[in-house]
Amino acid sequence: MSDRVETTADRALDGPLVAESVTVDLGAVRALEEVSLALAPGSFTAVTGPSGAGKSTLVWALGGALVPTSGQIRLGDRPLTDRAMAAAAGVAVVAQGNALVTPLTGLENIVVPLLAQGVPPREAQHRAVEALEAVGLSDSANHLVEELSGGQQQRVAVARALALRPLVLLADEPTSDLDATTRERIVDLLVGEADAGAIVVMATHDPVAAALADAEYHLDEGRLSPVR
Ligand SMILES: Nc1ncnc2c1ncn2[C@@H]1O[C@H](COP(=O)(O)OP(=O)(O)OP(=O)(O)O)[C@@H](O)[C@H]1O
Numbered sequence: 642m643s644d645r646v647e648t649t650a651d652r653a654l655d656g657p658l659v660a661e662s663v664t665v666d667l668g669a670v671r672a673l674e675e676v677s678l679a680l681a682p683g684s685f686t687a688v689t690g691p692s693g694a695g696k697s698t699l700v701w702a703l704g705g706a707l708v709p710t711s712g713q714i715r716l717g718d719r720p721l722t723d724r725a726m727a728a729a730a731g732v733a734v735v736a737q738g739n740a741l742v743t744p745l746t747g748l749e750n751i752v753v754p755l756l757a758q759g760v761p762p763r764e765a766q767h768r769a770v771e772a773l774e775a776v777g778l779s780d781s782a783n784h785l786v787e788e789l790s791g792g793q794q795q796r797v798a799v800a801r802a803l804a805l806r807p808l809v810l811l812a813d814e815p816t817s818d819l820d821a822t823t824r825e826r827i828v829d830l831l832v833g834e835a836d837a838g839a840i841v842v843m844a845t846h847d848p849v850a851a852a853l854a855d856a857e858y859h860l861d862e863g864r865l866s867p868v869r
Pocket residue numbers: 667668669670671672690691692693694695696697698699737
């Protein structure tokens with residue numbers, strides 16, 4: 642049985658997450674070149690590729706945080722044109738490097754974004770506890786982030802995204818600092834999100850994690866091709 646974090650039933654995706662001929666230039670670097678894909682609700686997709694291939698760029702573009710040089714990102718019929726509107730549409734990102742607030746505890750790192758989204762304090766606390774339990778970190782909830790190991794921080798970052806109950810979950814290298822057992826637990830949670838109807842994308846260097854996804858795309862020098 643999946644120990645997926647409980648979901649809200651009052652929100653649903655009304656279509657796929659689509660990248661339409663997306664090209665992203667970062668300064669002089671072409672990080673993505675004419676990338677097209679359509680990800681259906683309930684799918685779990687891995688994006689693999691060597692360092693510098695454009696995986697993080699794709700994650701951030703899909704998350705609305707990077708405006709394409711050309712092309713478009715859409716969720717259903719709605720263009721995702723900035724990070725705030727993507728977040729409001731239910732798109733959560735687990736950033737590479739975690740992007741946690743280090744002077745706060747693991748629990749606080751999860752509660753604060755929930756409060757910012759208007760979740761009532763008791764509910765935010767409940768969701769944060771539940772998400773930390775799902776990633777196996779109940780005992781570390783009240784430790785400052787700076788007191789946690791890299792792998793524990795990575796799990797807090799995943800828990801933070803799960804607690805948002807996203808419709809689209811974009812995870813950039815969410816298992817890079819984890820041992821095999823913990824990696825399996827985290828990928829299981831991602832599988833559970835997809836099984837419950839979310840669109841899940843995981844950028845990864847890890848072939849074992851990638852093999853657990855339903856589909857795999859490979860990026861090389863910004864060009865995307867299907868693997869399976
Ligand atoms: N802010 C930036 N300015 C200019 N170039 C950038 C910037 N960020 C990334 N790049 C370049 O864009 C390309 C894609 O980078 P990206 O981080 O998306 O790759 P990646 O596949 O995620 O790599 P890794 O696996 O090492 O995280 C690389 O050539 C990188 O050097």
